[in-house]
Amino acid sequence: MNVAAEVRAEQVRALYRQSPLILWTNVVIAALVAVALWHSAPQLALGTWVALMAAVATARGELMRRVRAVPAEAPPLDPSGRLFVLGSTVAGAGWGLAVLVFYEPHDELSQLVLTFAIGGMTAAIAGTWASHPPAFWGYFIASLGPLLVRTLGVGGTTHVAMGSMLLAYAVGMARVVRTNHQTLTQAFQLGHENRALLASLSRSRASLEETNRTLEQRVLERTAALEQQAEALRAAQRLEVVGRLAGGIAHDFNNLLTIVMTNVDILEETQRFDAAGGAAVAETLAAARRGADLIRQLLAFSRRQHVEQRVLDCNQVVRDMDRLLRRLVGENIELHVSLSQEPLPVLADPSQIEQVLVNLVTNARDAMPEGGALHLTTELGSGLSEANDTTRRCAVLRVEDNGVGMDAETCERAFDPFFSTKAPGKGSGLGLATVHGIVQQNGGRVQIRSELGSGSQFTIYLPLTDQPALPWSEPPRHARTQPQQAATILVAEDEPTLRSVIRRSLSRLGHTVLMAEDGARALQVATAHAGTIDLLVTDVVMPNLGGADLARHLCSQRPGVGVLFISGYSWGESLPTRDQSGVAYLQKPFDTRALEACVAELLATQRAPRD
Numbered sequence: 001m002n003v004a005a006e007v008r009a010e011q012v013r014a015l016y017r018q019s020p021l022i023l024w025t026n027v028v029i030a031a032l033v034a035v036a037l038w039h040s041a042p043q044l045a046l047g048t049w050v051a052l053m054a055a056v057a058t059a060r061g062e063l064m065r066r067v068r069a070v071p072a073e074a075p076p077l078d079p080s081g082r083l084f085v086l087g088s089t090v091a092g093a094g095w096g097l098a099v100l101v102f103y104e105p106h107d108e109l110s111q112l113v114l115t116f117a118i119g120g121m122t123a124a125i126a127g128t129w130a131s132h133p134p135a136f137w138g139y140f141i142a143s144l145g146p147l148l149v150r151t152l153g154v155g156g157t158t159h160v161a162m163g164s165m166l167l168a169y170a171v172g173m174a175r176v177v178r179t180n181h182q183t184l185t186q187a188f189q190l191g192h193e194n195r196a197l198l199a200s201l202s203r204s205r206a207s208l209e210e211t212n213r214t215l216e217q218r219v220l221e222r223t224a225a226l227e228q229q230a231e232a233l234r235a236a237q238r239l240e241v242v243g244r245l246a247g248g249i250a251h252d253f254n255n256l257l258t259i260v261m262t263n264v265d266i267l268e269e270t271q272r273f274d275a276a277g278g279a280a281v282a283e284t285l286a287a288a289r290r291g292a293d294l295i296r297q298l299l300a301f302s303r304r305q306h307v308e309q310r311v312l313d314c315n316q317v318v319r320d321m322d323r324l325l326r327r328l329v330g331e332n333i334e335l336h337v338s339l340s341q342e343p344l345p346v347l348a349d350p351s352q353i354e355q356v357l358v359n360l361v362t363n364a365r366d367a368m369p370e371g372g373a374l375h376l377t378t379e380l381g382s383g384l385s386e387a388n389d390t391t392r393r394c395a396v397l398r399v400e401d402n403g404v405g406m407d408a409e410t411c412e413r414a415f416d417p418f419f420s421t422k423a424p425g426k427g428s429g430l431g432l433a434t435v436h437g438i439v440q441q442n443g444g445r446v447q448i449r450s451e452l453g454s455g456s457q458f459t460i461y462l463p464l465t466d467q468p469a470l471p472w473s474e475p476p477r478h479a480r481t482q483p484q485q486a487a488t489i490l491v492a493e494d495e496p497t498l499r500s501v502i503r504r505s506l507s508r509l510g511h512t513v514l515m516a517e518d519g520a521r522a523l524q525v526a527t528a529h530a531g532t533i534d535l536l537v538t539d540v541v542m543p544n545l546g547g548a549d550l551a552r553h554l555c556s557q558r559p560g561v562g563v564l565f566i567s568g569y570s571w572g573e574s575l576p577t578r579d580q581s582g583v584a585y586l587q588k589p590f591d592t593r594a595l596e597a598c599v600a601e602l603l604a605t606q607r608a609p610r611d
Contacts, residue, residue, distance in 0.1 A: 012081040014131040016067045023057045029117050036113045041102045053094045060087040088135045092142030099146040105154040118143050126173050130180030254568030255495045257589035260288045262501045265591040311467045314344040314378050314395045317353050325361050332371035340378045344395035346462045348442045359435050360399040360458050367403030375400045394461045402455040411448050486510045487534040487603050492522035494542045505592045519545025540567035562602040
């Protein structure tokens with residue numbers, strides 16, 4: 001509704017807000033006029049006239065009651081205003097009828113009474129009905145018009161003067177009504193503007209409050225997201241530190257195991273043992289090899305081992321991991337392993353599959369803080385789809401626990417990176433994400449089934465390969481190398497004991513061994529040595545100068561020198577390829593036979609062109 005329409009509606013509402021007693025004032029004045037003229041006018045006509053005025057007042061009162069009963073949300077507009085104007089005109093016409101019937105030209109009493117009554121009533125409505133001028137004019141013209149006509153129609157000086165005064169009175173009342181109407185209209189308009197302003201302010205306030213709530217919510221969400229990102233960064237940094245630490249520990253342990261294996265090999269060759277002593281030597285060597293296998297798993301965890309897919313049997317991987325997994329779950333959890341009767345050959349990196357098993361078993365263990373049962377099974381299944389919608393046979397690995405379980409929302413987010421339901425500091429949120437990534441990388445999928453209080457089941461589907469998996473066996477030991485033509489070998493190794501073991505092993509074969517504790521010292525030794533250097537045996541990771549840089553510098557100074565890299569880490573991308581002539585790589589830990597075999601092979605390669 002526009003401003004003009006709202007102001008008109010307010011003018012009409014002002015009429016109906018008046019008390020109904022004002023309508024009956026018209027009847028009371030008519031009754032008093034009848035009393036004053038009772039003896040000079042027909043009494044029946046007076047009574048009928050008063051009754052007619054009362055009927056009009058009654059009808060107008062009922063109209064007012066009905067209009068006022070209308071809810072404020074649906075204010076009376078023009079129809080109600082027209083009805084009020086009609087009622088006021090009829091009421092004014094009642095006084096005009098009285099003038100026509102009871103006004104006597106030669107009776108001063110009737111003239112005085114009617115003039116006084118009509119003048120007083122029109123003066124009263126000039127203030128009460130000024131909000132809606134048509135209501136005033138309808139009453140004013142219908143009541144004062146007949147009186148003015150009758151007065152001027154009588155003629156004579158006195159009546160002309162009275163008629164002129166009535167005209168002046170009419171002009172004055174019109175002026176008063178106009179002024180009052182303008183004042184009320186301005187008040188109504190101002191009230192409307194104030195209400196509109198208050199409504200606008202209220203809307204603005206509500207909008208600001210909503211904006212503040214939205215901003216506060218966004219700030220809270222952003223703060224939570226930043227905290228989550230910060231925690232994820234801290235978790236990643238902690239994992240990086242742990243990975244570096246694990247890699248460093250693995251490197252040191254490989255050095256120690258190499259010392260043990262080489263010394264046991266020398267003892268086995270140079271000493272004679274009885275049955276018990278021989279068994280002790282064999283057990284020591286087997287324990288060292290098992291330790292090397294554990295170090296390999298540690299390197300896989302720290303992601304410092306080269307990812308290399310090969311055909312492997314999932315059953316054999318579980319068998320190899322059995323002892324480690326039982327130590328991992330602890331004594332209060334029963335681990336039940338059930339393997340498929342059929343081989344399950346898949347193409348994957350063994351260390352990655354081992355990492356998947358470790359992560360799932362660790363997750364199941366943490367879900368059973370009070371202990372429980374853990375079932376690890378393998379079977380032949382068909383849970384993968386081909387492009388032509390046919391199912392593909394696959395290896396199925398299932399890890400099932402009877403722990404606390406997860407709800408549907410947690411299951412949906414279980415593989416999200418850095419999502420964890422564990423207490424802060426108890427989990428990185430990367431275990432299941434790593435599982436999901438490894439399985440997808442190998443063409444498989446992971447399925448979760450879990451309910452709160454009923455445990456969880458993780459099922460892994462890996463595609464089978466047509467290639468048979470080679471049966472696992474302990475790597476064969478190299479045969480003892482026969483005496484060779486003596487050579488000059490430069491050895492760079494930062495571990496003193498291991499450096500001594502390598503020197504002793506190579507010296508036994510008649511080689512001249514030059515020793516250095518790091519790459520920088522090895523270059524100094526090579527520069528100071530006047531003769532030829534046939535072979536460089538160097539650790540990859542050393543202080544001052546690493547093995548790769550040492551090999552590049554030495555090969556540029558002495559072209560044709562062979563290089564044997566030894567390291568507790570896997571073959572790095574920064575090193576020359578294995579296939580390059582004159583370059584070989586020996587993984588720690590190793591025994592003397594493996595070292596001697598690699599040295600002999602490299603020396604034979606280096607000397608072949610000169611023979």
